[in-house]
Amino acid sequence: MRLKYILTIFSVALILGSCTKDLDLYPKDQISDGSFWRSSRDFEMAVNAFYGALPGHQTADNAAETTFGSGPSSLSNGTYLAPDNSGTWNGTYDAIRAINYVLIKAEEFENKEEIHRWMGEAHFFRAWQYFGLLREFGGVPILTTILDINSEELYAPRNTRDEVSALIISDLQAAIGYLPKQSEMADNEGGRISKGAAQTLLARVALFEGTRAKFHGGSMANERLQIAANAAKSVIDSDEYSLFQDFGTDASYRKLFNEAGENCNEVILSRRYVKDINGTHNHTRWLDQHIYVPTRSLVDSYLCTDGLPIDQSSEFQGYSTMTSEFENRDPRLEQTVRKPGVEYPFFDATTVYVKPPLTGNPVTRTGYAIFKYLGETLDSWEGRAEYDPITFRLGEVLLIYAEAKFELDGSISDSDLDISINKLRSRVGMPALTNAFVTTNGLDMRTEIRRERKVELACEGFRFQDLMRWKTAETEMPKAIRGIKYVGTEYETLYDDLVIGTHINVDADGFIVAEPASARSFDPSKHYLRPLPKQQIQINPNLEQNPGW
Numbered sequence: 001m002r003l004k005y006i007l008t009i010f011s012v013a014l015i016l017g018s019c020t021k022d023l024d025l026y027p028k029d030q031i032s033d034g035s036f037w038r039s040s041r042d043f044e045m046a047v048n049a050f051y052g053a054l055p056g057h058q059t060a061d062n063a064a065e066t067t068f069g070s071g072p073s074s075l076s077n078g079t080y081l082a083p084d085n086s087g088t089w090n091g092t093y094d095a096i097r098a099i100n101y102v103l104i105k106a107e108e109f110e111n112k113e114e115i116h117r118w119m120g121e122a123h124f125f126r127a128w129q130y131f132g133l134l135r136e137f138g139g140v141p142i143l144t145t146i147l148d149i150n151s152e153e154l155y156a157p158r159n160t161r162d163e164v165s166a167l168i169i170s171d172l173q174a175a176i177g178y179l180p181k182q183s184e185m186a187d188n189e190g191g192r193i194s195k196g197a198a199q200t201l202l203a204r205v206a207l208f209e210g211t212r213a214k215f216h217g218g219s220m221a222n223e224r225l226q227i228a229a230n231a232a233k234s235v236i237d238s239d240e241y242s243l244f245q246d247f248g249t250d251a252s253y254r255k256l257f258n259e260a261g262e263n264c265n266e267v268i269l270s271r272r273y274v275k276d277i278n279g280t281h282n283h284t285r286w287l288d289q290h291i292y293v294p295t296r297s298l299v300d301s302y303l304c305t306d307g308l309p310i311d312q313s314s315e316f317q318g319y320s321t322m323t324s325e326f327e328n329r330d331p332r333l334e335q336t337v338r339k340p341g342v343e344y345p346f347f348d349a350t351t352v353y354v355k356p357p358l359t360g361n362p363v364t365r366t367g368y369a370i371f372k373y374l375g376e377t378l379d380s381w382e383g384r385a386e387y388d389p390i391t392f393r394l395g396e397v398l399l400i401y402a403e404a405k406f407e408l409d410g411s412i413s414d415s416d417l418d419i420s421i422n423k424l425r426s427r428v429g430m431p432a433l434t435n436a437f438v439t440t441n442g443l444d445m446r447t448e449i450r451r452e453r454k455v456e457l458a459c460e461g462f463r464f465q466d467l468m469r470w471k472t473a474e475t476e477m478p479k480a481i482r483g484i485k486y487v488g489t490e491y492e493t494l495y496d497d498l499v500i501g502t503h504i505n506v507d508a509d510g511f512i513v514a515e516p517a518s519a520r521s522f523d524p525s526k527h528y529l530r531p532l533p534k535q536q537i538q539i540n541p542n543l544e545q546n547p548g549w
Contacts, residue, residue: 037105043118046102050125051191053095054271057283057373057389058461060291065298065454065463067365067481067514068291076464078477078521082531082549088136089533092129093143099126101146120178121193124201127171131205134164135465136530138546142167157542162219165209169227172202182240182268190263191272191388196240200268200392203231203400208469211407215471216528225408232401236419241265241394249429254335257373259380259387266395270388275379282383284375290357294337294368294459296482296511299325301454302333307431308441309451319485322355322494331428336458338369345376356484358495359503365514366483367491372459390460398423399453406449411435421452468528477522483512523548 036042059066062076074080102122109115133140142159144167175198182194210224235241244256244266255261262270273280286292304313305328315328322340326333334342343350356367375385402420406412414434422432431437433452438445450470454463467473486492487500487510500506505513526548537543 037109040114040118043102043106043109043115046105047118047121047125050095050099050121051271053125053128054269054391055389055461056271056281059283059287059370059373059459061459061461061463063463063467064476064479064481065295065301066292066370066459067295068293071365072481072515072519076477077515077519078523078527082545083533085535086533088132089536092133095129096126096143097146099129100144103144104146116178117180120175120198123171123175123178124193124198127168127175127201127205130164130168130171131201131208134161134168135208135468137532138529139164141543155540155542158544161209165205165220165224168205169202172198172205176202181238191270193269194240196235196238197269197392199231199235200397203228203235203397203404204392206231207400207404208465210404212469214407215469222408225404228400229404229408232397232404235268235394235397236401241268241397243394243423243427245427249331249427251335253332253428254372256393257387257390258375259377262387266393267388267390268392268394268397270390272388273386275384275386280379280384280386281389282385283373283389284380284385285383287370287374288381289362290364290369292370292459293364293366293483294370295366295514296484297476297479298454298458299333299337299368301451302330303430303451303455304328305330305430307433307437309443312441319489321490325485330430330455332455332458334371335428336370336372336455338371344371344374347376347378347381355491355494358491358498364483365512366481367486367512368483370459395424395456396462399449399456403449403453406446412445412449421449424452424456471524471528473528474522474524477527478517478520480507480513480517480520481515482507483514485509485511 036046060068062073064076067073067076099122103119103126106112106115106119106122112119130140130142139158139161141153141156142164143153145153147153175193176195179193179195179198182196185192185194206224206228209218210221210226210228213219213221213224242265244261244264245252246264247255247260256264256266261267272278300310303309304315306313306315308315310316313328317324317327319325323342326337326339338344338353338356340353340355343352353369356364356369358364358367375381375387377385379385380387398420402412402417405416405420412435417433417435425432433448435445437443438448450466453466457463464473467476484491486495486504486506489510498504505516507513526546529546531549532543532545537545
């Protein structure tokens with residue numbers, strides 16, 4: 001059911017759309033503001049509007065680990081320009097205005113205890129919206145009231161990054177106090193914001209801001225990192241969530257992201273889809289058409305089954321055949337990237353992904369294809385998928401905890417590794433990460449924690465922002481986008497009609513080059529923040545543009 005409910009506010013409509021699966025929502029037409037806000041149900045219906053902010057599948061990532069099958073991305077290769085206008089900016093402030101109005105009306109409501117839960121959801125979504133602005137633009141104007149055409153705030157300067165971060169954290173702490181635990185919610189409330197969801201967003205925000213401050217010379221790094229560690233630990237200790245392991249080490253990780261993993265205990269929050277109620281999606285079809293494809297950078301990051309990187313492990317089988325680089329590797333590789341020649345579920349039977357399409361249409365620019373997220377029903381393959389994109393899951397929480405603990409202290413205990421990263425490794429049958437293993441093999445603990453995040457959260461939309469907060473984008477982003485090794489391998493034999501320089505390009509080592517380093521750039525003096533829309537600065541010169549733009 002798609003809810004559309006209009007509230008008149010200074011002649012600006014608040015449109016309530018995009019409800020979620022299992023939510024008890026009823027369609028309305030239009031009513032006056034004076035006849036609304038009289039019951040808890042009114043506030044519930046109002047906050048339902050905000051669920052449309054939850055994202056769909058985040059497979060596309062402007063980092064070098066996934067790339068668009070159709071061609072280069074200007075954001076990824078550093079060629080984008082300051083826009084005249086921005087739907088992100090405008091849409092976010094539209095949403096913030098609506099959320100502020102709900103919170104203002106909540107303050108006027110007599111029996112506040114009746115609406116605490118809906119106040120909690122409103123605080124959560126205001127934090128969500130401001131965090132999106134903060135990641136892209138840095139400090140932005142903070143608005144917590146409703147403006148009219150004469151409001152001085154229309155021409156106010158930007159608030160600082162720390163001020164915006166403080167508001168987000170304050171909103172989430174308020175939300176945590178108001179929201180119920182997942183176990184306290186009714187069965188028909190799947191997809192609603194819980195206390196665990198607010199704690200997870202708090203952990204995500206605080207890790208982002210803590211590490212960004214640490215590596216970009218900001219302030220309050222340790223304070224933010226401690227908040228991240230504490231929030232993540234609260235989710236872990238709540239016993240509300242557990243890792244999805246129903247299909248063993250060879251399939252549980254992949255099936256978490258399709259029909260089999262829906263409503264499992266690892267999912268803290270997801271965007272809900274249900275056919276004939278609030279729509280479907282065609283993500284399986286997109287992946288089958290190679291709209292997004294993995295890259296060499298991602299594939300080479302997976303450890304061998306002895307726990308060592310491919311350049312240190314005797315188990316690595318090289319690139320001579322289509323499948324050799326998949327052998328003796330972390331099982332998450334084969335559950336994320338399609339392995340040629342292997343059967344996989346397809347409707348009620350199985351099929352074989354014979355070899356990647358390097359010519360024709362569709363084509364994979366890197367020679368790789370994504371397996372993670374592929375649905376297993378006919379509806380999914382025909383573009384009518386209902387499996388839900390995951391917004392928060394326990395796997396991310398475990399990674400936040402490990403990274404926050406390490407960055408706080410410069411080290412992490414084996415016991416903390418055991419309650420975080422090693423749970424993820426155990427799910428796929430990989431050896432545990434220990435301090436002794438790192439020392440014995442000359443590894444670096446920070447690198448291994450970040451590697452674990454890269455492979456566990458692969459194609460989930462985190463990598464680009466991770467490189468930004470770690471201040472490593474200036475090193476990673478200018479690198480060439482590479483794919484399979486073609487020259488001197490089985491691929492070269494199978495594709496004997498393919499002409500290098502016409503159909504594909506390769507580097508000196510024989511790897512496909514989807515985009516050369518010469519076409520990619522990252523300017524650290526400007527690219528760590530997006531440019532503000534030029535029209536906004538023309539309207540309000542006090543905003544000031546980000547450096548370099």
